[in-house]
Amino acid sequence: MDSKSFLLLLVLIPLLGTLLISLSERGHAKAIALVGSVVTLLFSLFSLLPSGSGNGPFYNLSDASWFPALGIHLRLGVDGVSAWLILLTSLLGLGALLCPYQIPEEKRKVYYGAVLALIGLLNGAFAALDLVLFYLCFEACLLPVYFLIGIFGGTRRRATAQKFLIFSVIGALGMLASILGVYAVAGTFDVIALRQRGIAGEAGALLFLGFAVAFAIKTPLFPLHTWQADAYAETPTPVVALVGGAMAKLGTYGFYRFCLGVFPEASAQYGSVLVWLAVAGIVYAGLIAAVQKDLKRLMAFSSVSHLGFIVMGLFSGNIQGVSGACVQMVNHGIIAGGLFLLLAYLENRRGTLKIYGLGGLWDQMPIFSRIFLLFTLASVALPLTNGFVGEFLTLLGTFKLYPAAAAVAVTGVIWSAVYMLGMYQRVFYGAPSRQVSSFSDLSDGESGLLAPLAVLIFLLGIYPAPLLVTMNGAVEATVGSTK
């Protein structure tokens, strides 16, 4: 396969699909979206295979000058981490598209088009090795989500869409400022070159800040998280699987790729701030998740808490922490994606995700309950599920430099048990209410959609080596530059 064309395809196929959807008839929208998504998934499998030209941990590189006056290139490539994230995006994207969901007839085109575009842009952001290209995809990702919130959300959709956009764009503008600064300092947008060069000193610290704010909002990191629960609550639930599973990783991936990669000195110097913010978020979001009345909001806060582990690990300054964080990016994507798809199933049957009024699903929907339990356990990081590997490594890594932070963060395992099991009890145990008693269990198609994710939960929990080994080179190169 021509490596030059193929990463670009991961971006272009979905975007062309979107274009096609916008031009074609309503009835074809879903079919086009599915075809586009499947093809993207197939191609993204190749992104794991190192082929084409490489440079350091990067492979499958391609490069084309795009805007010569500014030195902007269409520069794509992946390393072990981003390859997995691309795969994750494509997988969850397909899942979101396949997930049955009530969509008004006249809004089909918007829905499928937006999801497909989001897949393409996320892939683009993960594969971009040019700062401007990354920024382009990073910020353009907002638009599909913005429209999905605004068009498909509930009563608070307008305010939520605005809030989502304002938060994200303010962060993105901070990053843009830093990108410009990087160009002013280093004269290039080339990420590989920037990683080799590194930006140190006071300038480095300032530019680091710009990036860090953007990614902190995107992740989201406490205390910049308040957009997230609202946004998730108003986004169509299947799409939240993609947004919460993959798009949230843009933030952590950004930390990994740009903060650690380009500003090793500032990362080491100001890492403690981010570690402590992450730790604060772990506890804070854990507590708040325990008193949520809506399942989606609960999961949103749970995400804040879990992503806190990732950020903490990234800035722990050692290989264990960083590789744990990178592994956790993928694993959390799988778990959160699965959970949100499950919530979508429930929402299809019930219309709302308020916890009040639920209960007794254990006997009413046995398959659903069992699968949900599996994802819940993965979410509380039970060993031998994939959720454990990353959290364990991040905590282990953090403990070395920041034992106090790790000590606080480790209470996250308590909080996650509190809110997840509390939720599980309220939803699944007890006697079935009248409302619940009409729910049918998952169809074969529905459970089949989750099967790959469930398998991955076990597979990557018992045998995480595929993740760790493929990511190892990238992580070592990144951590090596930090030292």
Place this chain on the structure above:
Amino acid sequence: MNDIALWDSLRSGAFALGAPLFLVVAAIVTLLCDISSPTSVLKRGTGLAAFFGVLGGAAISMQQGSELAATGAAQFSPSSTSTSLWGGGILIDGFGTGINFILCLAAFLTLLMSGKYLTERKLPRGEFYALILFATAGAMIMAQSADLVNLFVGLEVLSVALYILAGFARRDWRSEESAVKYFLLGAFASGFLLYGIALIYGAAGITASHLKLTVGHSLTNLGMISELLTKSASTAQPLVTMPLFVVGVAFMLVGLGFKAALAPFHSYAPDVYEGAPAPVSAYMSAAAKLGAFAGLIRLLQPILAQGDQAALFRAAVWTLALLTMLIGNIMAIRQTNLKRMLAFSSIAHAGYVLVGVLAGSTPGGGFAADAIPFYLFAYTLMNLGAFAITVWLGKNGEEQVLISSFSGLGKRHPLAAGVLTVFLLSLAGIPPTAGFLGKLYLFVGAMKAGFVGLAIAGLLISAIGLFYYLNLVVKMYFEDAPDGQASEPVRGDAKLAALIAAIATIVFGILPLSMLSPKAEVATKPTPVAAEPGAAAPVEPRSH
């Protein structure tokens, strides 16, 4: 001087001013066609002549630009006027031709969107077209002038035409009010501009007599001023810190700042844009700024080249830029009228451009200087496009300007909503649009020239823009339409203008292969990107 030399001189002068000249001739032809009897063939040539003029002007600008690029002779510096055209008062360089091209674009879009509108409102087309062409020619002379006198008269041609155009709509009280305000305040500002020129003239003369320097025929020639600035820099009274000169420049800033709608000289803009017919507002928001910024950068470049001695000017422009960005963005938030909102937004954009002007005028700011034409190009597209929408959607001789009337547009007119969304995103600087790239280009330039704080402030302030640009998007897509607003828009030519602008906004956002950028590259040869100190060696990604 013998006849042949005279003829040569005039011919080369005419060539240099080819674009404005062509427009002036076209304007006169348009007027002549217009006064012919309504039944004659000539009458029909009115519009044809106008469009022909605009396109011809654009073609000439492009031709000149590519010729310059080919010879590599493009020099963005009034001081090195190799050919003494019109007594040294006119320059022909990449920047000027670039601005000229954009001016033609602005005029073209304006003409395109106004045809049906004028007919519907029973407004005289011939005069309208001619005045647009005249105004464009005036702005072109500003863009090409190397002498403050030419700058002044060019500005006056532009202004006087715009005064008339602002009050062009008959029976429309708003249009009249707009014209009165624009005229009174514009004339007031012209007074300051002229006084500034006079003071600069005096300061230059006094310095020249001190230095016992043989002066040129014009003391207000920017090359002359530049020379004087340089030569006096190490004397007891450097020109750049001479109080007379400082006050003169400050007054010129007032005058040009008024045209560019910089805060605090911006107050007229919202009222005038709101009151004037939409095509005129659209044209004004582009052409007046284009001319004014061209003038500003031509004026400021030799001054800011003086290094530390010019710090006070840098500080003044810095403050103006910040203030303009702030006021424009903040005030736009509370608007309920699209034209008025766009007026404030154009003030904000003027602030961004001023950041570029400041950076581009500073030594080492070649990059920012190149960014200005591109930014203005993008700005022209998206701003005119947005105004075109108000024309397109309007009916019964009105424009659709109330923001509340855009509710549910996404359902009623998906195409119009989509096109307007493109413009709004571009104005907000969200990729993948020309507005984003322009902003990127501009602020990279500002950072490279050392205005890091201003660039960051600018980016952050531009975040305010999201509130009002996206408020409109929200209205269009997330809100239901008010009842009884479902008639199909009829102004096809405005639709065409909007579509052209929208496609260009996207295309130049994704494929920035503009005629402007390669030329800009040539123009900045002395400060290429790669030669930046401390730049990383270009990495060959294919080397493994």
Place this chain on the structure above:
Amino acid sequence: MTIYPLLWVVPALPLAGFIINALFGAQLRKRDSGLIATLAIWASFFCSLLLYSQVSGEKTRQLFSPALEWISAGDLKLKLELVCDPLSALMLLIITGIGALIHGYSMGYMSHEKNYSRFFTYLNLFVFFMLLLVLGANLVVTFIGWEGVGLCSYLLIGFYSEKKSATDAGKKAFIVNRVGDAAFLLALFGLFWSFRSLDYFGVDGIVTRASEMVASRNLGDYQPLAFLIPILLLVGACGKSAQFPLHVWLPDAMEGPTPVSALIHAATMVTAGVFLVSRLNPIFLLSPPAMTVVAIVGLFTALFAATIALAQNDIKKVLAYSTVSQLGFMFLACGVGAFSAAMFHVLTHAFFKALLFLGSGSVIHAMSGEQDMRKMGGLWKKLPITGWTMAIGTAAISGIPLLAGFFSKDEILLHAYQGSVVYWVVAFMTAGMTAFYMTRMMVKTFFGARRYDDHAASHLHESPLSMTAPLLILAVLSVLGGWLNAAPTHLLDGWLTPLKIEGAGHAEAPGKLTTILMVASGALGLVVCGLAFFSYRNRASGDYVSEETRLNPAFQLISDKWRVDALYHAIFVSSGGDFARDLRDKVDRRGIDGAARGIPALIRWLAERLKGLQSGFVRSYALTMLVGALLVVVGCMIGLAR
């Protein structure tokens, strides 16, 4: 180092049972599903026996399984690897042996349940994790098992999922356990960064190197953590083994089916803490203050739980607090360095406590689910096998001479005496209380007047053979088990030799002292049991305490479990919930989100203020321009003046 693939077979068998039942349980017939599960455990038991024979010899004390690369990052190389040494072999036998008996018992006990196969699924899974826990060759494998048994405990306690109290109890167990797990993890991290390894054995193993440190008394870099790590491990152990202050979950855990209580909450899982301390004993020995803390926690818990047990009316609650109390004894033993004594007690306790629980299960089964002893009485005749076996169990736990509990408890008391007389006094008192409340339970259940109604009487029957057979086997073990480590031979001590480290133990006790203490505890058991039996037997009513006593605040206090549960509820559930709600409403929505919303509001406010500049008056605009010009000029002049 001997590689021994059979090691994997031991946990693999229950895992296989789990997988079969999980996937096909619904399709299987009830009997088959139970049978598969039970057979898997029996097979595992026989493998364990084989293993036991392999490590009991003089030459090979440790067997290693083939290792599976699991997590590697940087210098962290974690392997899924098992090790079998005498300590784990002992645990293996307890787990698989008693596990097999209880599986058999459950086939009878659960026969009326609809979720029969699910029960066995969980049970098999539990055994799998428990085996991982004790066989783990490094801390992480142990931790996997550690968390896994917690999960199974959660699932099994909440087995009756429609019952809120059951699911509450399950959740509580999991969360409280997680508190311990968090501490465990921290200790694990500390050990890793100190020793750069998480293996127990081998050249770089934690246990190996810590033992060397104990011998050389040179702690090196580990010094600053020497106290903290054992304390964290202790917290972890407290969570699993229900030691104060993390004991609250165990009594609630009695909501689960009784076989679960017998297997998990008496015989196996709750002893994991003792196992952990024993496994890592050099780490504890490195810090004498930490040892003291372990002893005090154990001692206090023993006493504390015993007092509560005095006032309980639920038969399983009595047994639960008794378990907590006995675990306290084990920790006391660990705390005074008598690790093999602790393990000895683990063993005997497993026999008689499993017996007691199964017996109580048999009673409850017979009484159609009734657990309140006030509604029993006079069952001796109706349930003879259950009665007799439970009596043996009671006697064993009470320390009636020559039964299992007598020897193990006596050994602990002896070592406690050597540690401190205070330990001995308190422990001795507690032993007395144990005898008292156990006898009280026996009498209330089996003797005195009949207090159950006719409806209950109509169903009353002795349990089937599948249930009584395990009772009988366990009764035999409760009688004979003590001789394993009885005074002259000390078979077990010898076998567990690695637990005794040179220079760390106590001097061999003088024979005279041993004898005196033995006689004292033997006498105590007999006297207290006798007293309790004869004073209670003839009481007609179900109330064994007078109204006066009942109203006594002290009695109410112990009856309310010293109000620790209420306190925890108040602090963590009520106030914690309020705190979280405040955090959600005040900090998150109003505070942080409010600030985020404040910025747009501020800009809007500014816009409103600035509106005045846009008054529409030409002359105002002109004035603005003039003032602007003035400012520019003044600014320039200021610049000039500088």
Place this chain on the structure above:
Amino acid sequence: MIPLSWYLILGAMLFFIGVVGVLTKRNPIVIFMCIEMMLNAVNLTLVALGRYLGHAGGQMIALFAMAVAAAEVAVGLGILIRIFRSRENINVDEINVLQG
């Protein structure tokens, strides 16, 4: 010989008297006249400078300024006629429909 600065200061004074007039008068025609006065003051400054510097530029610029002023007058008066033709009110302060 009168010092140059006297002429210049005279010009400045006339200019700012004109400015004050623009800002204080309410009749738009008078405001416009004041603007003319400002331009006139600039012309004086230019002519004086040109004379003292012995440079033709001053007078040239002044000449153009006059032409420009004439053009402005033509257009300006046209606009004013338009707006005030039908209106009794001649107060510039009444022209503020457009605001905010």
Place this chain on the structure above:
Amino acid sequence: MIATLFDALFKGPGLLFFAFAFGALATATLVVISKNPVRAALFLVLNLFCVAVLYLLLSAFFLAAVQVIVYAGAIMVLFLFVIMLLNLGTPEKARERLKFQVPAAVGAALMLALIVAWAIATSTPVSVGPVALPADTPASGDAMGTPEGIGRTLYNPSLPWLLPFEVTSILLLVATVGAVVLAKRSNAEEVKP
């Protein structure tokens, strides 16, 4: 010092300068303070005359003539005509609505004037020597201000003044078109309701 002052005041054109400078200032002030537009216009005419005389003192003969003929003559007549036409000749009666307008305007203008005056005073030497001119300068000294000097300078293609002159012609064309658009059409408008 005093002698210089005396010379300046009373020798040569000094006296004339003062007289007409004073006249210009006084009439300018009167333009601003008079309430009646007609009167203001007439004072402006006087002001323009005074300045024209100053032009003469500065040897700008042609300009002085233009000032009188075009400015004071044609333009001011136009002003008066419009005032009369629109019946704007009534004095300003309405109360000042903008409270701080006058003091602020006067204050700001005064400050600016002071600064400009200071700038002039510090930057302008007592005696300013003529600048050195290029060789092909068509007219210099007093000849500059004569119609011939103006003509030779203005219409010289190699000098920078030809272009602005041409542009000015365009400007006047624009103004003409504008006047036609603004005025003529407004009449037609009245006919149609």
